[in-house]
Amino acid sequence: MFAIALALVLTPQQAAIRALADQDMRVATVGTRLAQGAAAMCPGQHLSTAGLVIQDAAQYSAATRDDARSALMLGEGPTVVGVVEGAGLAARIGDVVVAVDGATVAARPRAGAYDRVAQVEDAIEGATAPKVALDIRRGGASLPIDLAVVAGCRSRFQIVQGGLDKTQADGRYVQISERMLSLAPTDDALAAIMAHELAHNILRHAALKTPSKLAEYEADRLSVWLVGRAGYDLGAVMPFWEALKKRSDYGIFSDGTHPGWKNRLAAIAATLAEVRAQKAAGAPLVPSPQEDASQPPKAR
Ligand SMILES: [Zn+2]
Structure with a gap:
């Protein structure tokens, strides 16, 4: 991104405004890259x-x-x-x-x-x-x-203020809280969580009305493809989710609608292996037709 270079001393309030604008820029950068990279995956959207x-x-x-x-x-x-x-x-x-x-x-x-x-x-x-x-x-x-x-893909990305570890997707917007932003130290890590929410929008999960574990599996799996398609570091995906798992106060992922962490991480790891194999083969990064993303991983 282009830094906003101003040769002046900022007051604390000006510095706070600038810091928030820098975070907006970060979210816009990752969101734009993810949405453009995903374009082939969201026909009609x-x-x-x-x-x-x-x-x-x-x-x-x-x-x-x-x-x-x-x-x-x-x-x-x-x-x-x-x-x-x-x-x-x-x-x-x-x-x-x-x-x-x-x-x-x-x-x-x-x-x-x-x-x-x-x-x-x-x-x-x-x-x-x-x-x-x-x-x-x-x-x-x-x-x-x-x-x-x-x-x-048709999503707008925005920051919501507040201290919750919160993200959400309502079909049109992807919202990420300031605290969740602070949990993603790099843009590669931020891409992992933003891709999960973008995947919910692409898969039209807001239409389901009620949260569903299968929807979470679908979003987890598609998100890994979206990270790969946007050219972000696939190596940052597992460390981000593992770090999130360690946070016991992570609201939306502990309310019973997000599947158990063990299964989630296993599904993400399995999808990562598929994406890496496709990438190594120089093949387009799209889920194979055989893959049924709506099913949780079997062996456990
Ligand atoms: Zn989700």
Whole structure:
């Protein structure tokens, strides 16, 4: 990712805002790569991804808004605060988005603080590959830029504040808590848990209404393929899940809906072996048709 290099001393509040924006950037980076890598696995569920993180000063309370402007270079309107590496290279941090594919962004928020950001994100996601045309304001100048967009699986990734070891997928969003983020020391480890939640969305598990152990097996197994397809380190998968297993207070995985850890880890290990074998053979990283991911592993 591109670091936001500002040669100024930040106040504690500005530093906190920047730290959260850095975490947003991390989640956007891993999420974009996973969603794009998974594109072949989610027929009918695509959207365009451009790898931009956009914020609006209106999102911040009156007490923090000026600090947010300073810390993140926010302008008057939805502003680019992060650009995922390898994507959206025509965009720069500090660019204010004025129009997307000719549709002008509202001059000020209407219904809510996020609505201009949502308007830009919706327009980019709905753009027809391979590019989307943005009108932006950079410094004092207005200029048009073409942004490359890539098809990805239809999920938005966001951080939820709070101390729980929590992640969830509702079919549209993948949410990850700040504490779960802190449990994933590297992007490779973060990819393991985010791929699990993306897999729930790809497999449309939210439609099941009630949590199911079989759904967890399916998500665990598909997640390993998604990690491999995105090019993240498969060697980080088992250490992440083993570390999570050691945490006895891990809420969502101890409520009886996630299968027993022993079975889960065995299924993940078995899938890792399959993915590695396919990779070694230079074959596409897709589950073999014989594999029935809905069944728990047998031998135990
Ligand atoms: Zn799950």
